[in-house]
Amino acid sequence: MLIAIPAEAYPGEFRVAATPETIKKLIKAGHTVRVESTAGLHAAISDAAYTEAGAEIALHPEALYQGAQLILKVRAPQAHELPLLPDHAALVALFDIHRYTHLDTLNSKNISAYALELVPRITRAQSMDVLSSQANIAGYRAILLATQYYPRFMPMLMTAAGTVKPARVLILGAGVAGLQAIATAKRLGAIVEVFDVRPATREQVESLGGKFIEVALSEDEKAATETSGGYAREMSDNYKLRQTLLIDQQARLADIIISTAQIPGKTAPILIPEKTVKAMKAGSVIIDLAVDSGGNCPLSRADEVVHSENGVVIVGHGNLASLLAADASALYARNMLAFISLLQDSSGTYAPHFDDEIIKATLISHQGVLSKVSEPAPVPILAQPA
Structure with missing residues (x-):
């Protein structure tokens, strides 16, 4: 697969969805990885570090997304990013799904979207639990x-x-x-x-x-x-x-x-x-x-x-x-790497395991159909005062 890693556009978001560590593993698995220039700047990762890991560097978003089959992000795309996304691609990110307002647009582009905050808190998914690693x-x-x-x-x-x-x-x-x-x-x-x-x-x-x-x-x-x-x-x-x-x-x-x-x-x-x-x-x-x-x-x-x-x-x-973008990105990228192992077959081709309970829980849009969004993985809370 051609995997695209964009620079985050959400205000105040300094993390990045892949690091040189995870990119080396993706390339070893047979993927091509393209990173938008300066995507890792605030996480203390230079373009040179990505290049050394084997990634291509795209100087602008149009070049980044050309031919991309899988897009890895921290935050779900903002309104101005949506027109650039390639139709029929797969997208993995944190959506804050109960407040995200652009899901219909993603769906109209036949983008398969996976919301990482919906990863169920089961033993097998611990390595993918971004809520815990970031909390x-x-x-x-x-x-x-x-x-x-x-x-x-x-x-x-x-x-x-x-x-x-x-x-x-x-x-x-x-x-x-x-x-x-x-x-x-x-x-x-x-x-x-x-x-x-x-x-x-x-x-x-x-x-x-x-x-x-x-x-x-x-x-x-x-x-x-x-x-x-x-x-x-x-x-x-x-x-x-x-x-x-x-x-x-x-x-x-x-x-x-x-x-x-x-x-x-x-x-x-x-x-x-x-x-x-x-x-x-x-x-x-x-x-x-x-x-x-x-x-x-x-x-x-x-x-x-x-x-x-x-x-x-x-x-x-x-x-x-x-605010701790370097370590936060390192942990997030490892969670992401574990998750996308469920999106590919042994040859590295995009082939989601749709019967897998983790995929079922996180898939919110696929082939023009919006999935019913379940409650996110529950977060320990206190009782609401009267």
Whole structure:
């Protein structure tokens, strides 16, 4: 196959869908790989590095897509990119499918589109799980971003001028991003407290050095906290009220809050209401990882830093993984390489395994027919407060 790797056009997207490491493997498998010039610039990959790996360099999109059978992207194509895409090609990317508005156009071009965020969370698909690999990076970067705005030290320091207390970090949600945030905050010397609706996450939290805080549960509520797949369920209104009170109490004590709660295809739950922000300490920082889905704090603004009247800084950055574009691209490209192994036969010809459950879950458009979009792989969430 001729595989095309375009430069990303989405604002603020610095990742790239293939690296010299994965391109070498694609070429070894018999493919021809063409990369748009400067596609890897923000991920610390030069055109020369791609050329050395065996890729062709296209100086403009028209040359990139000529004859391309498979297109690998990070973000789904924007409106101005669509006319350039070759008819009948295959496209693999992150679509954010519940908000993507150009699927009909792709379908009219008979493009077979695969949405990587729909990869099911099964053991066989772990190597393709881009949500986990990128959330891991986002959790790490969230803590580093918080230190940029927090006006104090993270660790305890004992100096001749006196003792500096360690920062208190509250993490809402012990999913992939939350667990990495715990580990990073602990390495920086902070006191870390973690809330998650699922009691089963306590062991993971404590193994990383975090203190698990929880709402007291009845026996019936314990049985209802998570699905058979290990993800958080929607809880009762009574539970949500108790959760709101607990988070409010802990937020008033926290110096930094990392909020990770999202619901696939829905608006993110409000976990840090305005009244809670008003009660927090001056100099406190909130990093809202759910800002692109509406935010866990109603004061959050996408890609903006908001300063509340009482001195709390609320940072809304919806693409933290892109701020570590080199490593994020390396992991994403490996996920992509694993996924496209399902799109080819032993000779490297495009031949999707349509009976494969991973292909069934991710294929959203094929031969002019839109597939029924199922819910994305569930992300561990907190209950929505009443």
